[in-house]
Amino acid sequence: MAAQLYKDGGFVADDWRHLGDDDxxxxxxxxxxxxxxxxxxxxxxxxxxxxxxxxxxGDDPDALAPHLSRLELIAVDFAKFSDGRGYSTARLLCRRHGFNGELRAVGDVLLDQIPLMRRCGFTAFEIVHAPTRRALEAGHNVEVPLYLQPAERAGERPAGARAWARRPAASPV
Known part of the structure; x- marks a missing residue:
C-alpha cells in the first residue's frame, strides 16, 4: 500500500520520490x-x-552536518515501531545541528507515536499503517496538551511555569 503524507493536520500531496541504491x-x-x-x-x-x-x-546524522544548509527535507526511517533510534536521530539533527527543514518520519509510523515524534522535531509523516491512516482521516486529534517532562518544542510551557518542578525556597536559618 502506498504511503500518504500527513502534514499540518491533514493529508497533502507529496512531490518527493524515494529512490533505492540502484535506481x-x-x-x-x-x-x-x-x-x-x-x-x-x-x-x-x-x-x-x-x-x-x-x-x-544506524546511520550517523553527523555525516550530514556539512550539507544541512542545502537540504530542505530529511526522512528518518522507522523500520519497526519498537525501534526508537529515529527519535534520537531527530533530536540530534534539530538540537545539535540546528536543522529546521522538513523532518519526515517514514516506515512503521503509528498513531500514538505522532505526538512524541512531533516533540522530537518531526513535521511530516509518511503513513502506511491503514488503521493510523483511517484514524487521521476521521479527524483523530494527535495532540497532547500537557506533558510532564519539559522539551524545547515551541508552544510548550517553560519549565519555570510548572508548579510541580519548582524547588521550595530556602528557609532562613
Missing part, C-alpha cells in the same frame, strides 16, 4: 536518497534535481 537518478524532480548514495551523488547531481536524504537506523 537511476532522474534529470529533474525531487528524490529522497539513502545516506550513502546521497553523499556520493550530491556533487554530481543535475542542478534541476532536488535531493533529500533517508537516514536509516
Amino acid at each position: 537511476p537518478l532522474p534529470e529533474a524532480g525531487a528524490v529522497i536518497l539513502p545516506l550513502a548514495r546521497y553523499l556520493e551523488s550530491v556533487a554530481t547531481a543535475p542542478a534541476s534535481l532536488k535531493l533529500a536524504v533517508l537516514l536509516r537506523a
